[in-house]
Amino acid sequence: MFSFVYYIKEFLRPTWIRSFLTAKTAPLKSPSYFRDFPQTTEKECTHCLACMMICPAPDAINVVQRAGVWQPEIKKGHCIRCGLCIEACPEDVLASGRILEYKRREELTLKGTYHISIDQKKCMGCGNCSVSCPVNREIDPSLRSSGTSTSDEVIMRVDTGQNKVLHEEKCTGCKTCEDHCPNQAIRVARVVEALQGGEE
Amino acid sequence: MKKTVDVSLPIGPMHPLFKEPCRIKCETRGEFVLSAEVELGYVKKGIERIMRGRPWQEVMFLAERVCGICSVVHNYVFIEAVENVSGIAPTERAAYLRVIVNELDRMQSHLLANYSYCYTIEHETLAMYLLNLRETVMDQLELITGARVTCAFIIPGGVRCDLSADGAASLRTALDHIDSELSRFVRIFETGPLIGLRSKGVGLLTKEAAIEAHAAGPTARASGIPDDLRNIHPTYRLLDFKPVIRYEGDNYARIMVRFEEVFQSTGLIRTALALMKEGPIRGGGTIKAGTVRYRGEAPRGELLYDLTTDEHGRILEIAIQTPSIMNIQVCAHAMLKNAQSAADITAIFISSDPCIACTER
Numbered sequence: 357m358f359s360f361v362y363y364i365k366e367f368l369r370p371t372w373i374r375s376f377l378t379a380k381t382a383p384l385k386s387p388s389y390f391r392d393f394p395q396t397t398e399k400e401c402t403h404c405l406a407c408m409m410i411c412p413a414p415d416a417i418n419v420v421q422r423a424g425v426w427q428p429e430i431k432k433g434h435c436i437r438c439g440l441c442i443e444a445c446p447e448d449v450l451a452s453g454r455i456l457e458y459k460r461r462e463e464l465t466l467k468g469t470y471h472i473s474i475d476q477k478k479c480m481g482c483g484n485c486s487v488s489c490p491v492n493r494e495i496d497p498s499l500r501s502s503g504t505s506t507s508d509e510v511i512m513r514v515d516t517g518q519n520k521v522l523h524e525e526k527c528t529g530c531k532t533c534e535d536h537c538p539n540q541a542i543r544v545a546r547v548v549e550a551l552q553g554g555e556e
Numbered sequence: 557m558k559k560t561v562d563v564s565l566p567i568g569p570m571h572p573l574f575k576e577p578c579r580i581k582c583e584t585r586g587e588f589v590l591s592a593e594v595e596l597g598y599v600k601k602g603i604e605r606i607m608r609g610r611p612w613q614e615v616m617f618l619a620e621r622v623c624g625i626c627s628v629v630h631n632y633v634f635i636e637a638v639e640n641v642s643g644i645a646p647t648e649r650a651a652y653l654r655v656i657v658n659e660l661d662r663m664q665s666h667l668l669a670n671y672s673y674c675y676t677i678e679h680e681t682l683a684m685y686l687l688n689l690r691e692t693v694m695d696q697l698e699l700i701t702g703a704r705v706t707c708a709f710i711i712p713g714g715v716r717c718d719l720s721a722d723g724a725a726s727l728r729t730a731l732d733h734i735d736s737e738l739s740r741f742v743r744i745f746e747t748g749p750l751i752g753l754r755s756k757g758v759g760l761l762t763k764e765a766a767i768e769a770h771a772a773g774p775t776a777r778a779s780g781i782p783d784d785l786r787n788i789h790p791t792y793r794l795l796d797f798k799p800v801i802r803y804e805g806d807n808y809a810r811i812m813v814r815f816e817e818v819f820q821s822t823g824l825i826r827t828a829l830a831l832m833k834e835g836p837i838r839g840g841g842t843i844k845a846g847t848v849r850y851r852g853e854a855p856r857g858e859l860l861y862d863l864t865t866d867e868h869g870r871i872l873e874i875a876i877q878t879p880s881i882m883n884i885q886v887c888a889h890a891m892l893k894n895a896q897s898a899a900d901i902t903a904i905f906i907s908s909d910p911c912i913a914c915t916e917r
Contacts, residue, residue: 389702391701391702410613413617436617438708439702439708454717455702455717462718545611545866545868547868548611549841551838552836
């Protein structure tokens, strides 16, 4: 009986009732250093595609043109929040957690170079790769459907029945040629080097 | 004819005490376990097949996703393997930072393993204490790398980011907190009479059986085998590393080895912080062609990456060997055999710290 009275008294205390009705857990917040999905900063994207070329997740980042302005777009379902795109971007367009801050402070970069290798045994000189290459198209708009070109400035062109690479250094690593090759004869390697301290 | 096997007792694939799915098939006579067999194959990912033909910046993330508990060490060993192929050496500061993050990862893995064991022997209080302490470690990992589990911290020639002075101070405070709290929990574990009944002399693994079955990691070190690959790692040698060994070979020894290794890890991190000098954290370098078999010490034992790269650094062939497969087999064939009680089966199995995700990849 006494305990019953004790409980009634205990639970009728105004402080207890107030705390029971208004108790709230603090909302969950990610800490400022959490490496979240990349956000765009106010810097201008120059459409160099370095972020797309370093991304390890398929189709996670795409550089698209919206109202005449190029900008990277993150697909949240595909992005694994590794933050490599932020380190690779030469214009500091993307930011997440502290990555941009320490990248600027310590001059960290991830430098990508691209190498094209053609298996001459498999290449039948159809020219699909040269025609589909977006850089080739830009350099020589009159590139023919057979992949032949009169320009010496193109990345690659069909010459004497086989595809020849002329300017590997112009490749942006997009692998469009790889996708369009019917024989898997052409392969693009994306070689990444992690550097510190400006240009080395 | 006299019947020897009473019941074939299946445990799993889904069991409240297992972190990951696997099935233990036991032949029992009454409570006595005559023999046991572990059946795997429920979480095969085929991750080595996906790795082929990709450069390091893609494989690194796949390697990390082999296992969620020891993700840093997969990253560490893979990157050191490709560095080995191409003759890249990390900068001095980066080498120490790698050790710091790897030891933090080992601490959280060991704390999780011991949590799991305490939970299995129904000591939920201690289990929850340990799990709470693990959060301190996870917070430090997040502070340094920006993520709790898939840290993606180690890259060829160095690490992703530096440890600031504030970060080092916060890490030192956390290490002190872990040391003081964990010594309290270890005392609870050492002196608990019921914990002793469930752990001491249960799941015995003799040194001979451990050598025969190639047991690895804390499971082997609890049976008196002084194998630890950190002994031959250049950075760990600078930190004056000595492996933790016990000789009892029972559940109790395996858990205590892990507890002592957590203390050892805090010591290693403190030494690394003291020895670390200011300097660059990335040295550059690209991956070249070659073949290598590279070993490293994961929280569960020896982890091996056997890989071939081409001239542009793409992975042509890769095979991963994880320590759990040996530990699971030695558990089934040596520890579980002749167990006195069916109630000990899960405790013995969990005490060997099986990582099914690593094993099946």
